[in-house]
Amino acid sequence: MEGYVKKGRRVVIYYASINGRDAKIKIEKKNDMYTIEIDDRSYVVDRQHLEGSGALSLVVDNKCYEASVTRSDGALLVCISGEKFEVTLKDELEYRSASPSARHTGLESEEIRAPMPGVVVCVEVEEGQRVSAGTAAVIVEAMKMQNEISAPAGGTVKQILVREGDVVDSRQVLVVIDRG
């Protein structure tokens, strides 16, 4: 259960990060209107759902915006007037449990994934080969363009999972690199 009771009303707190900036958000609903505090600024927000589209119409202190919010890998992607923002929100519990050291993964292998669906034109590396970051590993053709997919980090090619002519999906693992 999030939030706390203040003068009989529930208040929810989020710890947010947006474009490298951290902010604390207090959100409270009164009479169908939200009062939202971001750090030391307070906003009165009227929000309506644009029926059928999933978009939000926001009137923030009488300034008008239309926002769409989608979820991706734990972050919220917000689009307003063609501008995109990536926002992460943590409630109190998530915020306390996420210590910076917990995020550090001492990954020993690195996967090279297809960034989009396409067809493998050519595999440029062999198993056992030493590669450095940026070495072209696989060429994938999508929408008439050949795209070089390169190793994100240096190491030894541990496993090749695709062959020339294979049809691959977005995010499919193509090559595994051993970072040792």
Add this chain to the structure above:
Amino acid sequence: MKRKPELFKKVLVANRGEIAVRVSRALKEMGIECVCVYSEADRLSSHIAFADEAYSIGPAPATQSYLNIERIIETAKKSGCQAVHPGYGFLAESHEFARACEDQGIVFIGPGSKSIEQMGFKTQARKIMKGSGVPVIPGGEEPLSDEAEAITLAEKFGYPVIIKASAGGGGKGMRIVRAAGEMKSAFKTARNEAESAFGNPAIYIEKYIDRPRHIEVQILADNYGSMVYLGERECSIQRRYQKLIEESPSPAIDAKKRKLLGETALKAAEAAGYRNAGTVEFILDQSGRFYFLEVNTRLQVEHPVTELTTGIDLVKEQIRIASGFPLGIKQKDIKPEGSAIECRIYAEDPSNDFLPSLGKISRLRNPAGPWVRMENYVYEGYDVPVYYDPLIAKLITWGQTRPEALARMSRALEEYVIEGIETTIPFHIWVIRDENFRKGDFSTSYIDEHYTGKPTDEHRKVPSDVALIAAAINRVESTAVPKKGSTGTTNRWKDTSRREGVS
């Protein structure tokens, strides 16, 4: 071909996407019946809805449908079409297709097969232009036989050099080489790309001009030797040789140079025995010298900017010329007015190196209003197919001055909503607000030099607090998208507020 001028009654559009819609619209306005073709992947493509008749021409891969010459000609004959409009891409620059049409007594709306063949083979085009006194860039005119030959030539011209596909265009099969060590991989990928994109692995090499501008001239030529030029288009905002933004006039061209470019373009067209609509592409170096690049023997993607400044419908002109009518306009009557700009909307993610972004369009709101033109074929719920070019729409605006055209573009881009896939809209918003672009200070290296994929605060207008508000409300209420016809806003609030502890 000699025929009495008479408009066609029925025309087949051998293309898909926005350009098929564009051509259909011109046909309808002219009272000509419009026949479209579609692959198995395109049954739900909206170009069908804009045509009078539709014929299925094969499986999704273009080689088995939109590039299937025999099938398309058979369809044109079966449906009783007198002519075929190829649009751009696919068979538009196939001299085999133009010849097959000529042999079957179907008018190909474009230049003759011989001009297409000559201009399509870039090395041959260069020779013809050089012979007619049109300035060309120093380069090897013969297709390269191997990597060693490429290195020898590169040393003769001096690095950097550029490798290009002899049969190509649109950036496929092109690589810049800055040192001998890069030649091997560039040679190989360029050949592979040329082979897969054009079915011809021939490549050639030329001196690379650093930070040039790409300027092109639109021409129209009838079957009786009359020709006009319709001003230039500035197409320097490119990525991997794919144009993203085009405008007319170019901020780098004055009236004197415009006339010189136009006259040179006509000289080039004459050398090629050109007829119908075409584009002569030049590159302009930093000192203002220009060189012939190539002739595009077709309608260009960016033709609308010329239409908006000249008031001339280029597709209708193409159809009239192909019907055998003489040009109805004289050079002295062509007086381009104002400024027009086009942004190409691709299904690509500009924050992720412009990689293709596929999927269903979950929400779409097209911009509209004064002096805004949309060329579009997608709709809400449409699944962008993987098989074809990722261009989904073009947005064009006009203004009395360049700043007015840019302000309109900015406004229109802010209205534009496409959800479900990533598009180049955020990129365009960034560029239109960028100081260098606004001043007209850019070259074909602009994107590499200035665009990082991540908008900086100075290019933003929306305060980040508003994004935080939207995200916080979204989370506190629900992640569910309301279904059409659902009335549960209040209940959803209750449900989620109970869960999240707000009441």
